[in-house]
Amino acid sequence: MVKPHVHLKNFRRELVRKRVLFLMIAPTILFFIIFCYIPMPGAYVAFVDYNMSKGIFGSNFVGFKNFEFLIRNGDLWRITKNTLLYNLAFLVLGNIVQVILAIMISEIGNRWFKKISQSVILLPYFISMVIVGYFAYNLFSYDHGFINSLLTSFGLEKHDFYSDTGIWKYIIVMFKIWSGTGYGMIVYLATITGLDREIYEAAALDGASPFQKIRYLTLPLLKPTVILLILFGLGGILKGSFDLFYNLIGTNSVLYPETDIIDTYVFRSLVGQYNFSQGAAVGFYQSIFGLVFVLAVNAIVKRVEPDSALF
């Protein structure tokens, strides 16, 4: 056990010694203080009957009343489950695809081809989900959709995608991976580039095949990064990709049973009303759930793989 004043003294010495590093991290710290920590007490708005002229802390305290609408229809479990499962699918499948592609790209010898394929994979990340919604509509529309036109020209029966509940979970996951892969891949690619080349040379001398190098070197070395990114991702496990779901599904309530997530549900409930408190209540629920989830998973990771845990 170190005494606090020793801590402080150490910290001060560190501050002076590594002042440039601290200066470099300062904007980030400031950002989080200003945009995350200072507004945090505002979460109190979820427990009041918000009145504009009285302000957040002057409004009447109403306890959990703002959370009531979530449970009223018994939908809370369904949308929580949907959100969780979708995000797990995004996280797991997304990371697998990203790692695979990152390794493939890093193995490409041709510089020019490497750059091109990297850019092409990254491109969808910059396409707005609104546009993606149009893509989807033009692919799956009943009357003029690309797929249905194709089916008709092959003499097959048309498929009514927008009434088929079952198919959308695959479509949504596909679009999410399509749009997110490029960005996530960069992180893995950077990690791979930063790996010690000497190990690879040693392995080559020992006669390791490229596949063996991937299997016994790259993958184990990537493991900490994978765990880190997944842990980060888990924090937002209850925050849905609203733009993705809203633009693909929108007002098509036929598909809601399998595609409704917390964010779209809340949007629908509150869009006609002006109610900050109920909106904040949902945000509060999502954050608390995410926090508990991260703490739990981190505890598990700590047991199994202490070096990879976040804290």
Add this chain to the structure above:
Amino acid sequence: MRKKLVASLLAATLAIGTLSGCGQSNNSTSSASGTSSTESGPVDTSEEVNLTMYLYGSEGVANQDVLDELNKILKEDINATLEIKYIDYSDTSTKYPLLWASGESFDMAYSSSTAAVTYQSLARQDVLVDITDMLDTYAPTLKEKLDSEAWDSMKVGGQIYGVPSTYSEFTAYGFVSRDDLMEKYGITSISSIDDMEAYMDAALEDGWTPLNGNSNLGMDMYRMFIALTSDWIDAPGLPTTGPYLAGSVEDPSEIFHPAFTDEFVDFAKRMKEWSDKGYWSKDVLSASQDDKDNFYNGLSASYISHQPDWTGSYGTQQEKLPGVETEFYCFPEENGKIIRKMGCENCTVISKNSKYPERCLMMIEKLMTDERCYDLFQYGIEGRQYEIVDGTVVQPEGYDAEKDAAGFAGWALRTDELNLPMATEDPRRYTLNDEWKEVAIDNPYVGFSFDSTNVSAELSAIANVDASLGLQILLGKTTQDPEEAVEQYRSQLEAAGIDKALEEVNSQYQTFLEENAANTESADATSSSSSSAE
């Protein structure tokens, strides 16, 4: 070493950037609130003031020129200038409420009983200036020019918090069809739902999608249903984004949810039939283009909208469908349910944060009653943005949209008295308006504003049911039989708390009626003719 220096410099600049960013915004707010005025006395215009007004829409290239022109007059007459700030149409549901919640310092804003945050809830939350007692002193002309019904519609708890528009508009919904197609199908006129069906059946056979819309079509169908069913009219209580409540002309004091009636079951069956026939596309719920857009692009045989929207699209029609004339079958007309628009549906309010509420009121008076200001604000600069030919506003010869485009979303400041017909409007707007003025009935809910605080959880739950099963019923997209679907819809609404919401609306309306009756009694001595509650 050099690298280190560059890095630390970079970090420092970033840090300073963040800090100064905050500092600036702090400074501007503190300086704004620092200069508080101590103006008193009746009409003191010795101090020159610049007033800001928030309007919907975006800034046209020449808007500032028009404002400069307008400000010359305003400065001379009331020693004040006007500055317009814009909220883009796409942001009205998000930025408009934030404008009020953020406590931003501005003077005036557009408001409406149907805005994202309604006029009534703004008034109740005490962020608007109560102008009831200011009108006599600061805007006597305005007070007199606008009729008492318009002022009555602005009352919240007996007080007036905004200036209503008195421009006569009847947002009666109807069915728009094409003359050329009607002729082709041998249909002389459309004046009932059966005629509509005949027209749409013929169009369907002809290869058209009769109502090629998106999910918004659902609410259009609902409005049609309410308008065509006996003496039902729209009632307050639920947001109009989903199936709303209704009352009857005969007895408006009993507000009910139409979904619990037999008429609704018949309607649901009809919608299922229409959907199965293919009146709208199979994936209507996911389509993005609405029926009106498709209509003017020649992709839909008809559309549903309200009269001002239809007549206001005349310019588009002439441009996109040259040679095609349109017909309008108005739903509420045959049952005599054309309703006068309430003033509070388009109004201008003054923010409590304004330092010069008196001057704001004077400015609103100028914009609404001074013809020079009115024309500048509504139409632009004469000769540049508009010309008057035969009493109609037309675009002048040399008009170049890239240089001269200007205009404000100043609907809330329109009055019948100063309004001029525009060439981009179907002239039938005015003949219909004149006709309807004679037969229009008063809205029995004028002046009543529903306070939903007690039932907000119920309303959110109901909104969700409406957006799911409700919308499916409206467009005949239910997987189950319509009767069964309605049954299920009803039980979902009940679970969501419709009974409690209805009880709340009805009891609040009852209280309103009683208070109003007491008020009219006491006002009878001064022989007030306004009795909107009767």
